[in-house]
Amino acid sequence: MAGRKRSAPATKSPRAARSRAGPSGTAQNPAVPTVYRDLLREARRAAPVESPERPTKRLKRPGERTRKPTLKENPDDGNDDEDDIEFEDVVIPAATVQTVFREDSDEEDEDDIQFEDVDTLVSSSAVPAGQQLAVLNLNLTEQKNAMTSSRAVERRKAIGKAEKERRVHVHKIHLLCLLSHVERRNRWCNDAAVQETLRPHLTDKMMRLLNPRSTLIQYGRTESLKTGLQETSSMFKSKFRITERGLRRALWPENEEQLKDYQIPEDSETTHEKSDFLDAAKSLQGSRDVGAQLFCALLRSAGVEARLVCSLQALSCVPGGPTMPKQKGDSSSKPTKGELYAAAVAKYESTYEDSAPLSARRRLGHPLATAYNVPSIDPPPSRPTSTGPKPIRGESPYPVYWVEVLDVAQQKWHPVDPLVTGTQWRPRALEPPASDTLNCLSYAIAFEADGSARDVTRRYAKAYNSKTKRLRIDGPNIPANRSPGVNRDGTPSKWNAGERWWRRAMRRYRRPFPTDLDQIEERELAAEEAKEPMPRNVADFKDHPVYALERHLRRHEVLVPDAQPSGTVGAGSKGPLEKIYRRRDVRIARSKERWYRLGRIVLDGEVAVKILPKQVRRKSRFGEEDDDNSENDDPDRVGLFGDDAAGTPIYMLEQTEVYKPPPVVGGKVPKNRFGNIDVYVPSMVPEGGVHIAHERAAFAAFILGVDYAPALTGFEFKGRKGTAVLSGVVVPTDAEEGVWAVIEGLSDLEAEMEEERKRRGLLRMWSRFMKVLRIRERIYAGVDEEAEEEAEAREKEKGVAEDDEMGAGDVSGGFMRDDEGGGFFID
Template sequence: MSDVPKEYRALMREAVKEGGSDRPLKRRKRRVARQDEALDGDGEGEQAGTEAAADVEAAAVGVDADEDTPEVDVACNRTVEVDDVDDESDEDFDDDEFEDVDLENVQPKASSMLKDVTIALNKTPAEPEKKSKRRNVIDKHERLLRKTIHRNYLATMMVHGFIRNQWCNDEHIHRHLRKLIPVRMFEELHPSSSIKMPQMRTRQFLDGLRHLLQKWVQFYKVTSNKGLYKHDWYDWDETVTRTPTPFSRFQKCIVKGRGSRDIGAQGFVALLRAADVPSRLVFSLQPPDITNMQIKEHARSKDSPEIEMKYPVFWAEAWDSVSKTWYTIDPIMFKTIENIKTKSVLEPPMSYPYNQLNYVIGYDRGGRVRDITKRYAEKYYARTRKKRITKDEAEDIWYSGFIDALSSRPINKADKYEQEYFAKKAEDEGMPDNLQDFKNHPFYVLEKDLRSNEVLHPKESCGMLRIKGKNESIPVYKRACVVTLRSPRAWYQRGRILKPGVPPLKVRQKTSAQMARNLSFGDDDEDKEERLYAEFQTELYVPPPAIDGLIEKNAYGNIDVFVPSMIPKGAILIQTPYALEAAKQLEIDYAPAVVGFKFDRRSATPRIEGVVVGEEFKDILPVIQEQIKAEEIEKERVKLEIRALKAWSLMLSKLRIKRRLEKSHGKVDEDEP
């Protein structure tokens, strides 16, 4: 025991002494049972059990069992555990001695009865983190930039077509092209009125167009395939050099009958006008796709201007005054004449990358510019309309305004006939043939595409849509059956109130923003459901009339005038800057007019503009306002004059102080450092 510290030796002696006392020791049931089994055997088993017990006890106190260990009475089935020392024995030791024990140098030997314990932990393999998909979509800034580029391209190309249309009216070009038109062909293009049957006159006119087309095909030779085509967004970073085409070169190409495909189509329009046939230059604009939201990845090759075009960008239209029809003529690509009923051969498929028929503009000889895309797009309302910038109301206003600005001729009868044709073609287009095309369709709607504030009334289907691959059909409704619903407050802000006893057509949950706005409106209703009503469930709100100039006000001392019909009978609304002050000076009854609300985040602030007063004060009130205005102007003039006088007084004071200092201390040269 030489290696055991002194303090531990004393502990062991005391433990052995108490083990021989009369007091029963604490036992371990499992250990006692094993010792009983050892005592039932021979002496060797007893010795082995004694040695095992000694090893256990030695290991418990951190010493080797082979060294001088106190004897243990195993025959009495008693074991000694060092941990179970009597509390009274603790008083014989000094706490300071325990604090100085070097436990790091004590290295007990493992007992032969102690075995290694292996714990198997089934570690669940960590799932690899899912990498967030990088959306290949442009950001908001890039989206606005593309919209600007798209809009500028449309404007530039429409001006380009306008200029080329003016060039087609050149008289010098017409004189050379008239040589190509024989007398008989000219007579075919202008049927005699002596022909009674309109069909015969139209047939003769079409024969004249066919002969004129053949003549132009023989005369004009396409020497270059260069021309306009549809660019993609990643083409704008590439520098594409183009040779400008001045009017002299344009004129020379048509007169000589040699040039590009675009000039060839424009030359045929000049030939029609040389023959005095009402005609149009038709231009299919090719802006980059505004619905393409993908990030730039690659650029087309520099050889893209030399691509072989399969569909035209320019072509012609001729007007038949007998059948009131515009006939389409393509003199370069397809060399055809067609009267479009449903689908045109000039419309490229949606997958064709270099030509998309989304914007078709027609320019006539008189300067009228018109969008005629509806004539050539087979699925205009289902597909083409979604590819145009005009799907947004604000952009549609800009687009229509720009076309009207280019037009120099008012609407005539031919334009009215064409408008009727477009309306009939829209009806003939019919329902879309897939679910996606029903989204925001102007004439047809599916019930699943309705907004949260819309219902169908009356709910009568106009057809069925069969889903491919499934044995089911979906009812289709007309867009005219869609009714917009609003809350009672929203209808009140439009000058209408609910009829008594009408049930809501729809109930939806209020949003947190709506609950917050209710508090801004002074509504303490905590109902989380919002009841919506249709317009036919409301009636016009009639405010109480103004009697003897007295205006009935609300709880806030104001009057709601969201629409003109909410002005009380016998009263007027005056919305001038000094109307409120004038009413106060006259000491008449008035009510500030709440014309709307200003919404800021989740709050609503009333917007007060003007006052409501009795009709008998409508003549005197403007006079008082002019007087108040003159007084305000005079007050501002006096304030400005006082400010100027104070500035002069300050400057004079500074000059007097400067003079006094110079007189007392001498003049200071300001140029010296």
């Protein structure tokens, strides 16, 4: 395309400016005098031709703003036409080919070299004779893998159902061990020797302030107690030295290798016995946990009612619990900043350790610096090495142990932490944040001097219902707690499985009879829980005991028709607003089959509040249906009320009534199509009948000849089928006494037959023993054989006669005979 002229866009370019300039390159501006134009022309002719330099950047004046071009005002727009610009033909020089020659040390076989197609043609004349071109392969795969591997975050492997159950059991055991540990430390605080050792540290003024006079007003007694605690805490903190590491949060290991490489810190607590605790009271040094326990003993020695409070650091029972960090010796772990800095310092010192230090004059850069007499400066004296204990680092800034003091004037317990936070009367200042991996407040247990304990977590947790309770064994997110508990009479319980277990665990530390102070504190903790503010994010509304979102309702949960929202919450900045309802407006809806199992039936004409879609059964990797699915235990699968193709309709409790079975008329018990009667709950027993739950009830009713019906009390689901469970029979009320009498008679008869079988078994054993003795006597003593044969014949005849008598008197019918044991004794 050489020699062709192209039209350029109408832009103001330097070439266009030079085309309008004069012969000297300056613009013909009539405002410029001719003298200046002549001088500029001569200067250009005398100056050598050089590449133009970049003009210096004009400094911006203060307050001046940089003006940016706009769409309406473009600085590159020109007013010239496109025809005024012409392009010249420029010859493009030939491309220079860069050649790389392989050295002898880099020689490889020809089969290992891979050639790629190159679009650029290179002539053979550019390569010297005797040399070959080496092709460089650019492999970006390794670089890409290296970059992605460094950025990729290691994902933890999800734990299975068995592991979740195991963690729950381990969590329970750990809780019991920690409770026993705190109970033991609480007894140590009551030791007389420990209190006598600590009491001299209190002055008379502190004793008067800690025990205010009863003549003071309520406000004065409270202020006196607060002042005394402040002075006592300051004194104790100044005297006690923290030299050991206390308790911290327990973490789960990711694998067994972490447990093998785990090492207990060298500065861990060494107070294991009561004598060690007494030594710590004398020396006033140890861990901060021991310090809080000694402070509790100090207050008790002064006559103050003090409780020892501990935040139990148990292993997490939730699936996403924290895990142990990787050890420093692990090759996969990255070096920390401290290690990198130490390596850089070591490299610097090893490089410059032999070089002589520069003098002060040489370090001064001025030429006349050598003429100045620099005075000699002595090096500063080195700091004396401290012989005291090293400070404990790496501990949580929040305490694990602290003390609660009773304000008698107001009948309230107040927390005091003298060593870690140095606060008092501030319970919310003792809760660590969720980001603290060394401390977690989920169980705060307070032990009194008499050994009783109380769970006071609600006093210190800011969000007990929405966050703290999820970390506990009685939390709603534990798999075993999702289904409501059932009482002994079959009615639903208000406590779930985890709450019942925790109440049984704390029953050991409960007083037989609660005092007035216990009742006041219980109302106070309930008020603290009730005034908890509404959660601010959507995740905290799940399983909340007070509030609920419609998205978090379970499969069998519905809202009442007249439910009014209490507020709204947004799922993110751009998410839609969702209505917040009260948990009391949530009802559990069940199908007709489930209500029938609970002894209720749906009223006629009721409309279902919800239609449950059919769930597709999961299939395993072998193509079979998963038998571990929770839906296998669904009683709706029996289908006594039919099955809707669109789904299963469910109804609320208000849409049902108590089921009344047909009564017993004329001694006839009503039966279903399977020949039995449904007795899932006691209210399903028909009027005029009685349920006898005994294994021999059916046989007894058959002997008497009364009408009866086997009682169906439930189903056992194994795999994909449900098996009916029959427990006892239902008979008319008039025949109840007779059936029980026959049952007792059959039980006595069976007991007699059992004794008779044992007696005959003993006789057979003794008979065999006597025969063995006679054989031994015959061999070694030479007994007459004829007399022995006659004696055996007489015993044989006697045994046959006894068998005939027993056979004639056997009226048991279906009971097993003694000769049916196969040669063994029947127990």
